[in-house]
Amino acid sequence: MVGELCGSLKNNVGAACHIEIVISPPAVYLPTAQILLADSAISLAAQNCSAYGEGAYTGEISAGMLEEMRIPYVILGHSERRSIFKETEKEVGTKVARAMHSGLKVIACIGETLEQRESGAMYSVLEQQLAPIMDAVGSEASAWSNVVVAYEPVWAIGTGVVASPQQAQEAHTYIRKLFATKISARVAEDLRIIYGGSVNGNNCGELKSMEDVDGFLVGGASIKAGEFLRIIESAQD
16 A cells, blocks of 8 residues: 555655645555655655663664654654553653654644533643643744644544634634744744644645644545545645
8 A cells, every 4th residue: 555655646746846745654664655755755754753762662663763764754742642552741742852852853743632622621731732842842943943733633533523624723823822922923933733633635725724724634535645635736726
């Protein structure tokens, strides 16, 4: 499957593509994807990395290993890592710091559950999740140029339920204002905030029309070459 997907993307995404496209196959497929996508406009991200550096951590993939492989991005704090593997906000912050120290770019995921949204705790949850990420990256604008914040409401991931454009804009506006308050107005203005949660070729156009939606973290639709290409084409319009 990885060969077919990479082949379709490379053949259909031209060198003149003016948006950044990053795909994130499972770690065991990263070397294959790297070869298949050589000399293309498409970058790679690991789906996770260890909170530890060098040492006897059997089975872990460190940020340093990814840097040596020349994988530019890593996704950290994904909702599944938080819920299934019980990663805490502190651990996500440690991973972000480790990745940044190794020269990786970070896609940092945050998002609330349906219960948290309905109880009115959404904003406090987002701030709580962002706090250790902010601490890890610091206040330098140059550091934040290597970070993408992905808002992925847990209740919309893989469920077919998508946050409405207005709901996405509401959350992204809050995140940007929080950065203006906690970090700086410059960082807040330049920060890329992307939306993730059942994005597909049918709903991406309306979502991307929102002022503070700067792109997408695509899940299930990304493993269907035709559907993913529709999203890419929409983002370039």
